[in-house]
Amino acid sequence: MATLTTLDRDAPLDEVLDHLHRDGGVIVRDMLSxxxxxxxxxxxxxxxxxxxxxxxxGLENWEVFHGAETVRFCGLAARSRAFVDHAxxxxxxxxxxxxxxxxxxxxYWLNTGQVMAVGPGEKAQYLHxxxxxxxxxxNADGEITVSCMFALSEFTRENGATVVAPxxxxxxxxxxxxxxxxxxxxxxxxxxxxxxMIYSGKVAHGAGSNATDGLRYGMHxxxxxxxxxxxxxxxxxxxxxxxxxxxxxxxxxxxxxxxxSEGGGRTWLYDFEDAADLFA
Ligand SMILES: O=C(O)CCC(=O)C(=O)O
Numbered sequence: 001m002a003t004l005t006t007l008d009r010d011a012p013l014d015e016v017l018d019h020l021h022r023d024g025g026v027i028v029r030d031m032l033s034x035x036x037x038x039x040x041x042x043x044x045x046x047x048x049x050x051x052x053x054x055x056x057x058g059l060e061n062w063e064v065f066h067g068a069e070t071v072r073f074c075g076l077a078a079r080s081r082a083f084v085d086h087a088x089x090x091x092x093x094x095x096x097x098x099x100x101x102x103x104x105x106x107x108y109w110l111n112t113g114q115v116m117a118v119g120p121g122e123k124a125q126y127l128h129x130x131x132x133x134x135x136x137x138x139n140a141d142g143e144i145t146v147s148c149m150f151a152l153s154e155f156t157r158e159n160g161a162t163v164v165a166p167x168x169x170x171x172x173x174x175x176x177x178x179x180x181x182x183x184x185x186x187x188x189x190x191x192x193x194x195x196x197m198i199y200s201g202k203v204a205h206g207a208g209s210n211a212t213d214g215l216r217y218g219m220h221x222x223x224x225x226x227x228x229x230x231x232x233x234x235x236x237x238x239x240x241x242x243x244x245x246x247x248x249x250x251x252x253x254x255x256x257x258x259x260x261s262e263g264g265g266r267t268w269l270y271d272f273e274d275a276a277d278l279f280a
Contacts (some may be wrong), residue, residue, distance in 0.1 A: 002166045002187040004197065013095050016198070020096065024169035024203030025162075027189060028092055031196035032150060036086035040219070041152055043080030044115060047073050053119050067207065069122035075237035076113035076219070077246075077254055083113060084250045087221050093148050096198050097223045100143045105225035106260055110253045111145055112232035116207060118160035118216040124209040126178040127165060131201035134228050138173045145201035147222035153215065155191045160210035162189040162197060162218070168204040179204040226259040227267065244279055251279065 005019045006027040019026035032040070051073050055066035066072055076083040087093075088110065101108040111133075130145050131138050138144065155161035165181040181204065188208060189197040199205060201222075210216055224230050234254040235243070243256040251257060257276035258268045270278060 001183070002185050004164060004166065004187045004189055006191065006195070009092060013099065016092070016096060017099055020100075020198060020200060023164075023166035023187070025164045025166070025187075025189065025197050025199035025205070027191045027195055027197045029192065029195045031090055031092055031148070032086055032194045034194060036082055037152055037194050039082035040080050040087065041217070043082055044076070047079055048115070048117065065125065067118065067122050067125055069119035069210070070207065071117040071119065072115055074112055074114050074232045076115070077110075077234065077250070078237040078242060084246055087150060087219065088113065088250055088253055089247065090148070090196070090221075093196065093198065093221065097146050100146045101223060101225055103142045104139060104144050105227055106262055107226040107252065108223045109226050109230060109255060110232065110234050111147075111222040111224040111230045112220065114220045114232070116149070116218040116220050118207050118210045118218065120210055120213045120215070122160060122207070122210040124163065125206035127163065127176065127181060127204040127206045128179070129168075129176045129202055129204055130222060132175050132177070133231060134224070135175060137225070137228055140173050143201050144228060145222055145224045146198070147201065147220060148196045148198045149189065150196045150219040150221065151191045151193050151217075152219050153217035154193050155189055155216060155218070157188040157190055157208065158210075159212045159214060160208040160216035161191070163187075163206050163208045164189055164197075164199065165204040169200040169202040173202075176204050223253070227261065230255075240278065248276070248279070252276065
């Protein structure tokens with residue numbers, strides 16, 4: 001069976017990047033302290049309790065993809081200040097995102113912050129690549145998106161740890177939905193609560209099946225190049241008043257700032273000015 005490397009939180013960035021480039025994913029322990037993880041879980045508990053598993057889209061593709069027994073919801077920055085301080089602004093993840101994405105853009109923003117809580121009896125999700133959200137923008141030589149799956153509870157092979165196919169990040173660009181991989185060639189992102197699996201937008205991966213009677217409580221955070229449209233419309237969750245309470249960097253990641261291209265073009269403006277000026 002393939003494996004993913006697990007590093008300590010204070011591992012040098014180069015080491016994290018070496019494993020990420022080699023395998024398409026790398027696990028970093030203690031990305032969230034126990035206090036931070038508990039605060040996020042507490043903040044999200046009312047929404048967890050109120051959210052039924054399964055997709056609400058009515059679209060067959062999405063229902064299959066989301067999984068009938070998986071609880072998903074977004075808007076995490078609106079629901080949890082601890083999410084903002086410890087996951088959105090996680091220094092390890094931001095260092096990796098800087099290294100991976102700033103070749104493709106001058107700034108990046110949140111793609112989505114999403115609870116992915118795989119419930120008992122859930123089947124394995126089909127393997128896919130996150131960059132396939134933006135097929136027109138894929139760059140064979142670099143990343144346009146990078147993700148982290150935070151373990152809010154322990155991830156085991158039995159309870160649905162993310163399945164990753166190391167090496168697929170180096171296959172040619174193209175849409176992968178249901179990529180077939182030999183069992184020997186997949187790795188399971190088994191990790192303790194508080195760890196995070198940082199992974200490439202190009203690597204084939206998917207949620208594992210859950211054969212236990214407990215919940216595999218995952219929280220996905222991904223960033224995308226600032227000139228691309230994110231999966232989640234963050235400013236529709238985090239309104240201007242809420243944004244004003246947050247650190248400047250968090251506001252920028254959540255869409256309360258404009259994009260300045262290398263050529264001088266500016267997009268996502270507010271009346272011709274940078275949206276960040278709203279908070280000056
Ligand atoms: O929950 C997981 O482990 C991965 C899920 C995933 O990749 C997705 O839903 O896009």
